[in-house]
Amino acid sequence: MTTDNQPVDAPGSSVTFINIFEVAAEQVDAFAAQWEERAAIMSTKPGFIDSRLHRARSSESRFQLVNVAHWESQEAWEAATADTEFQARTRAARENKQTPITANPALYDVAVDFS
Incomplete structure (x- = not known):
């Protein structure tokens, strides 16, 4: 376990x-199918x-979908x-007016590990 403010993972x-993802609960299935196609590429x-x-288990949740990869x-992720x-597929998903979404992507390092 680490409790300092430094990431557990070293550079590289x-x-x-x-x-x-913020997406309407009724659009989750359609978005998930498109996500699966993009994930297959990655x-x-x-x-x-x-x-x-x-x-999300609740259709009332603000964030209906969370991708963890x-x-x-x-460098591999950037490439x-x-x-x-x-x-192109990501841009099409963002611009799709039938299934509007708001994505909140970022890369993370482990800050605290209790394994």
Whole structure:
């Protein structure tokens, strides 16, 4: 366990990508199907470890979906997200007026570990 303010992970080590989605509860299934297509692209990229899309148990939750993915390094994640097909699909998802979403993506390091 670490309790200081320094990340547990060293530079160049694995990173966690978290993207929290605001999407209407009635649009979750459609968005999740599109997300799965984008995740399939990312899963073929060097440095990909895993990815899971979590769904809120309550339709009243502000954030209906949360994506948690692990990458071998920030550089691997950056290279993968630079893929033109992935960028086009991501842009299309953001601009889709039938399933409006607000995404909140960021890379994270472990701050505290109780494993």
